[in-house]
Amino acid sequence: MSVLAQADAAELNRLWEALGERVAHRPLRRPEVGLVQLRGRIGGSGAPFNLGEAPVTRCSLIVEGERIGHAYVLGRAPAHAETAALLDGLLQDPARRPRLLEAVIEPLRAARRARAEARRRDAESTRVDFFTLVRGEAST
Amino acid sequence: MSGLVQDPATAGGEASGGLLRPGFAEPALDAQRCFRTLLSAMAHPGRIHALDVAIEPPARLMPGSAALCLTLLDAETPLWLDAACADEEARAYLRFHCGCPLVDDSRAAAFGLVGGALPPLGDFAPGDDLAPEDSATVIWQVEALEDEGPLRLSGPGIDGIRALGLAPLPGHFLEERARGHAAFPAGVDLILVAGSRLVGLPRSTRIETAGEG
C-alpha cells in the first residue's frame, strides 16, 4: 500500500496500463476525499501537537468478487486511489503477486528511490565544508 | 512502520476475512437525505419518520440504524455497541464504513447502538451545563413503533401532546427519562429505530404515560 500511495500517479497508471489486464471489480467504497490532521512533535522529538490538515483520498474495491483492495493516498487523487486499491486487491492473489511485484511494485520503488537520490545529490552539491576550518583552529 | 513497503499481503486487514457489505450507494446524497430525515425527527419528537434509503445492513443491525450510523459516525465519534449488536460482522462494517473507534466503556462513547434491552441511560455521557453537546446519542433498535399507545409526549417541537407506542417498553425507561430531564440542558438523546422507521426523542421531550397528566 505504501509503495502504491507514494508512487507518481502517472507512473503508476502507465505501469498498470502496460500490463493490459482487465480485472472485474466493484466498489466497496468509491474514491472519497477527506482530511487527515498531520501531527508534529514539540522540539521534533517531544509531545505531539497538531500541525495542520491534508486532503487524503481513500478507496476500497472488491476485486474479482473475493478480495478487498484498500488505498489511502495523500492529496485529492481519486484515479490514483482507485488504481492503487485495485492493485492492492490483486496483490493478495498469490498467483498474480510475483508478476505484479516485478512489473509494478519494483519499478515504482526504484523510481521513488531514484527521485530521492537525485534530490539528495542536488542537496549534497551545496554542502558547506568546514573541515579546513577545524584543522586551522586545531593547530592554534 | 519504518520500511518503504507495507507487505501488501497483509493490507486487507481483518476486513478481508469475510467480505464486507457495501455502505450507501451514493454516500454524500444518501447521508444528506438521512440527515434531513433525522433532523425532522428530532425537530418533531415522537413523530414517526421513514428513512428512504436502500441498504443491506449487517445481520444484527436494522436498515434504519445502519443508515443512521453511516450518516452520523466518523473517526471522531467513538461508538459503544451492546452485545446484541456487536458481532464481528457489525464491528467490521462500522469500523470500515464509518471509521469510528469502537469502545468498551459506554461513558466514553459519543454514540450508543442498542439492539437488546435498553441499558440504564446513566451509563452514557450526559454532557454538562458548560458543554451539553458532549452528551451521547443512543440509537435503540425496538420491535415496534406506533403513533398510538400509552406514551404521552410533550415539549419543544410538539403542539400539545403526541401519543407514541413502543415495544418493548422497559420498566426503568420512564423514570430514568424523567430523572435525565431534570439535568437539562445536559442529557442523553434517543433515536428509536424499527426497521427503517425512526422516532426522535431528544433530551428536551417530556414523557409520561396516559392518564398521568
Added chain:
Amino acid sequence: MYVAVKGGERAIRNAHQRLAERRRGDPATAELELNQIREQLGLAVDRVMSEGSLYAPELAALALKQARGDSVEAAFLLRVYRNTLPRFGYSEPLETARMAVERRISGAFKDLPGGQLLGATADYTHRLLDFSLAEARALDSQLVAPADEAPKGGTSDGGTSNGGPDGSAGPAAPTAASSETAAGAAVPRALDLLGDETLIETPPDADDGPVPDITREPPLFPAGRAQRLQTLARGDEGFLVGLAYSSQRGYGNTHPFVGELRQGRVSVEFTPEELGFAVEIGEVELSEMETINQFQGDAEQPPRFTRGYGLAFGRAERKALAMALLDRALRAEELGEEKSSPAQDEEFVLEHADNILSTGFLEHLKLPHHVDFQSERELLRALRKAWDERRRQAREAAE
C-alpha cells in the same frame, strides 16, 4: 425595498463577472496554468498551504489563481474547502528526525554532525533584480564541480565564503556523514549536542493524554504549548514576523540563535481504523526550526539554554523561524520570566495570529451596516439635542 434587493442581485452578479475578467487580465496574454503556479511560484503556494492550514499544493495553486495572487484570500478559500471534507483521523507524528533533508543549516554550530547543506537559498545573493529573468530562457547549469573547490582559507565564516553571488557553492567530497542524509535515514539533531552536556533543556516528553486540536476545541487561556504551536503554524506570516522582530528588539527578550533549520521531505503515516496498522500515504515538504535561547536559571535550575520550536508546511523558513521565536517568548510564564511584552502575551498572540479570522472581522465592515449606522446616528442626534439643551440652560442660568 423589493426593488433594491433586485438591483443588488444584478449588481452583484455583474461585479462577479467583472471580477472574472480582472482575474483573466488581458486575453492576449497566455492564461496561467496551475502547474506553472505550483512550479514557479512555489513559495506563494507554500504560504497559502501554511496559512490555509491544508497541505495541498495543487489546491493552493488553484486558490492563488482564483484569488488573483492574494495569499490571504487564497488561504481563506482553502479553509472553506477544508470545511466541506470529512475528517478521516490523525496522522502518526511526523518524524522530522528522518527527514530527507534538502537544506540544513545551523547558525550556532559550524561542525554539525551530518554537515550543513545550503540547499536552494537566496540567503547569499545580493538581492539585485535579475533582468535576465524578464525573458523566457533555458536554465543553464553553473554548478561548480568538486575540482574547482579550492580552500579559501583564513575566513572564519564558511557559509558566506563558499557561497558565490550566483548562489552556488562548491560541493565537498562525500563524507561518511553525507550518506546519513539519504531519504529515511536519521539525521542527528544539532541541539542534541548540547543535550549531551546538559547545557540545554530537553523537549517535553510525550504523555499518552489526548492532543488538543484547536479546530475542534477553541483554546481556553492559559493554553498549552501544543495549542500555541498549532495556532502559530497556521498564523499569518507577517504578523508572526513582526512580533518575533519585536521580541528581538527587546520586547520579549528572546535572544535567539538558529540551532538548526532543516527542510526536506517527510513520510506521512496514517492508521485507518479498519486496518489497524499504519501505512505510508505520501510525503510532505516541511521547514523545521529549532532556536537556542538563553535562560538565567534560578534557585532550582542551573543556567542553561532553552529551546524554541517552529514547524511549517513547505519551504517557509522565515515563518518557521518567527514561530520558534514566538514559541520561546510565549514560554515566559513557564520559565518564570517577567511577562511584559506583546510577544509574551499568549492571548494577544494566539487570538490575533490567524489572518482568516482577523481579515474576516476587519473586512466585514465593508458590507452594509446601514441600519447599525442609522441607529447610531439617531442616538447621536438625541445626545446632541440634549447637549444643546444643557448648554442653553447653562447660558440662561449664567445670564
